[in-house]
Amino acid sequence: MKIRNLTDFASGLLYVIVGVCAAYIASGYTMGTAANMGTGFFPFWLGVFLAAIGVAVCASSVLSGAAREKLASWNWKSLLWVSVSILVFALLFEDAGMVLSIFALVLVSSLASREFRWTGAIANACFLNVVCYSAFVWLLNIPLRVWPDLWF
């Protein structure tokens, strides 16, 4: 047996894993009966169904008629910087306020680009601060912390 379509095989595998986990966790909830569905009834069967689809997707990826396909390569650099920038923003936002978090988000996420330049990123952050302040605080009147507490 040879896996011809690796992309499909990996997706099928993912479906099986997610499905089995979902069904397993759901089996720990009150199941009830069809007439009186408990907490776990619907998700349990969804999980089983998902796992079954996963098996079918895996199976079709080894069939002789399946298109040959390798796994696509990942762009780890962009993935890393973009996700880290959002995490940093989430960490900072409520305590350090909007201005600093926007600086952090823009500077870190800009690292993901091949054309990164400090001056450009800083200018962009300043500009976005102005836009966000006018849009969210001034126009929409949404109560957001703008600066950290200890400064003002």
Added chain:
Amino acid sequence: MELLQHLATGLTAALTLQNLVYCFIGAFLGTLIGVLPGLGPVATIAMLLPATYTLPPTAALIMLAGIYYGAQYGGSTTAILINIPGESSSVVTAIDGYQMARQGRAGVALFTAGMGSFIAGCIGVLILASFAVPLAEIAFEFGPTEYASLMILGLVGATVLSSGSLLKAMGMVIIGLLLGLVGTDVNGAPRYSFGIQELSDGIGFVAVAMGVFGVAEIIGNLEKDELRGTFVAKVTNMWPTREDTRRMIPAILRGTAVGAFFGILPGAGAAVASFSSYAMEKKISRHSEEFGHGAIEGVAGPESANNAAAQTAFIPLLTLGIPASATMAMMLGAMTIHDIQPGPQVMVSDPALFWGLIVSMWFGNLILIILNLPLIGIWVKLLTVPYRVLYPAILVFCSIGVYTVSNSAFDIYLVCLFGVVGYMFSKLKCEPAPLLLGFILGPLMEENFRRALLLSDGNFSVFLTRPISLVLLVITGILLLSILLPAFRKTREKAFVEV
């Protein structure tokens, strides 16, 4: 004329200066964000939702409708000017639209797209208005059994009519349904919340949409060397020649008919509509050799089709309360945030809101064409902004926007998580649209299943013995079987690959 009376109700509700201004702002912002490459209508609506929070429901809905049309139109603008379609339904517009632009006819292409959308939109609104009442009357007969079957039809339809693998799309629907169940169930028991306080209220749909359609998209775009076409077309003359007009008008009308039909069907209505319209225009045109080299019908037809479909896609949402596409699922989510549960009861309980929304869709279309003819210069400028400047801005707006939904930083973490998950899905070639649809429908579907089975005492045959439910399931079965037919399969693959 009952229809006229309804439209009059809508006119009085929508035609206040305040609402017109909101419709205008919505259309403006929608186009502004929709024009940005790599942001489709789903991400655009998610990003602009905060702008509607503080408004009263009618005004908020009207603004949302404006945003929706703006986002749709923005997608075709980028398709024509820089050959980057903002969403799947403007993929075909890019083929001939961009060629027209290269021949120095960008203005004419944009005008054609705008005019086609406007005419299609007007006809679409009329169809929507005339279908609303009879369909809502049927919907009043619906019990939980029928609703459960209807949702199965909707979800299966969404997978059958989407591109790519049927099985994989179904898997995505179920993952979406499961995600939708996270939180607390009807009995108050926690489910998949892993003891995390914030998860017990469920996952916010804005976070999912922004992550999967916004952040994942950005990460994917960053790995392409040159996102922007090197050639940004100059817009000079917008007015079509007499010959253009003569060729454009029948194409617009045909496109509208095709689009109105496909829009009502569940699934990727607008995309399928524009593909079919393009194929049809190419087949019946006397200038078929021009297609792919700047044929005006190739812009007029698909653009009208996708806008007519965008209009009629509201029919299942507004009359039955069931979204038929990911974008409609976003509209449903947005309405729920404003405490409006779309469905037949809205028409009765709040006719001003219902008809006001429908009439304002027409305004939205009108404003778009008025807005875009003079403002096209701004959109062109926007397209020259390099991506390294744009994507941090999108990230900032997404992060702050999602925070304002429920004032919780937890949602920002979720955006990040779903961004990574969405990127993984795109690498595995699993489509995200069925996931969002499933996610929004998850709790609704469980609730209707639960009630249907409670009433039938656990007897599954109830889905087959009640006539409406049976019909819906038979249609579902036919859809599923049709995929096995070699002829249908071929056209389905061809429709997405060939053009």
